[in-house]
Amino acid sequence: MTLILTRSELTGLVTPRQVAEAVETAFTDLAQGRAAQPHAEPARLPGADPQFVPMVGLLGGEVAVSKLLSDIPGNRGRGLPTQQSVVVLADAETGAPLAILDGAVPTRLRTAAATRVATRHLARPDWDTLGVVGAGPLAAAHVVALADERDLERVLVWSRSAATVETLRRTVAEACPGLEVVAAASAREVVAAADVVCTVTPSREPLVEGAWLRPGQHLNAVGSPPRNDHREVDAAVLGAARDSGLLVVDSTPAALHESGDVAHAVAEGVITAEDCALELARVVGGQHPGRTSDRQVSVFNSVGIGLEDAAVGRLLLDAARERGLGTEITLSS
Incomplete structure (x- = not known):
């Protein structure tokens, strides 16, 4: 079963401290070879406004993440967000799809958490x-x-x-x-x-x-x-x-x-x-x-x-399951 989590369900689900600790652990795992962070090039047609940025990360033994971020400045004129994203989590051992999350809350949380971790170690x-x-x-x-x-x-x-x-x-x-x-x-x-x-x-x-x-x-x-x-x-x-x-x-x-x-x-x-x-x-x-x-x-x-998305995605998924939030679906049906 795959859990679908909306923006409202994700809001307020975890604390900034929990997110920071998860992101810091993910960076430590990356340094020690327990995680992987490949780079994927954005997709954009020549001269076109829309850009689509794939982000992938792997927390060994836990989850793999794939986030698709759309960056479309022209959306301002349409009254739409310039950036939108969706996060997909998969089991790192079996590849089974675990969850699909609206990307706004995870992105905001993990970006601030990465800054917090950087400040902790550099300031x-x-x-x-x-x-x-x-x-x-x-x-x-x-x-x-x-x-x-x-x-x-x-x-x-x-x-x-x-x-x-x-x-x-x-x-x-x-x-x-x-x-x-x-x-x-x-x-x-x-x-x-x-x-x-x-x-x-x-x-x-x-x-x-x-x-x-x-x-x-x-x-x-x-x-x-x-x-x-x-x-x-x-x-x-x-x-x-x-x-x-x-x-x-x-x-x-x-x-x-x-x-x-x-x-x-x-x-x-x-x-x-x-x-x-x-x-x-x-x-x-x-x-x-x-x-x-x-x-x-x-x-x-x-x-x-993407590694940051994997860390916060895992955290949000666990918290949602504990609270009985989200909608379970079978994608293979």
């Missing part, structure tokens, strides 16, 4: 101020996840839209009582005030400049869609992290093929493809020391990988 141990560039649902997921990681009193947020900041403020007030959301006047103000910065926008042009960074800061570049013509940070941001030895990616092939931040920095000659060789799994798995100085600038450039 200064004494960091205590968070800044966020962007204020949409992904920003809210990041604030909630990082507030659960660290006892924060306030978060500084900048967005082009005051309305999205207000929506973020209400979401955070419900999930994290007592955490104050402060609207910043600019992205530069966010960077100037924060030890840890998250960029969570679909921007085409850089919103954060390397010249603004201070020694010891950690930045998570998370929001760009998997397109080389989108970027949230300029080349100097990645250059600063490379110079500190802490330019970290979730997947080197994915970063080189799908990250606009990386593509522009390489094209401008600030970094090389070889500078993107340090994957987060090596840091989490203890194969790389991570931060060794309080003055290093660290950057986690996140594209998103």
Whole structure:
């Protein structure tokens, strides 16, 4: 039997801490050879707007995942989401289809969890101020996840839209009582005030400049869609992290093929493809020391990988079964 889980059934099913622990374990398993993360190229016709991104991951002895992400900027004009996805989980031993999940909740949860894990391993141990560039649902997921990681009193947020900041403020007030959301006047103000910065926008042009960074800061570049013509940070941001030895990616092939931040920095000659060789799994798995100085600038450039979907998908499936949620079907009937 295959369990079908809708977005409403998945919402609120697991905690940010549970997701972070599952994602961290998956990265450790990848480093130690107990998981696999192949890269698959996006499918797109020449000159066409729609792009379809396959993401595959394998947690050995547990589940295999296949997620299809559609990235269609033209959907804005149709009043539809620019990104939609569906997640399929299969038994890693038998190949039997276990579940089909709407992808919105798992994607948001695992993206914020990967940022949380990266921040745990790369930021200064004494960091205590968070800044966020962007204020949409992904920003809210990041604030909630990082507030659960660290006892924060306030978060500084900048967005082009005051309305999205207000929506973020209400979401955070419900999930994290007592955490104050402060609207910043600019992205530069966010960077100037924060030890840890998250960029969570679909921007085409850089919103954060390397010249603004201070020694010891950690930045998570998370929001760009998997397109080389989108970027949230300029080349100097990645250059600063490379110079500190802490330019970290979730997947080197994915970063080189799908990250606009990386593509522009390489094209401008600030970094090389070889500078993107340090994957987060090596840091989490203890194969790389991570931060060794309080003055290093660290950057986690996140594209998103199937292994993260496998980890959160397994977690959500178990939680749904415990609560009797979802609809069971027999696909082979």
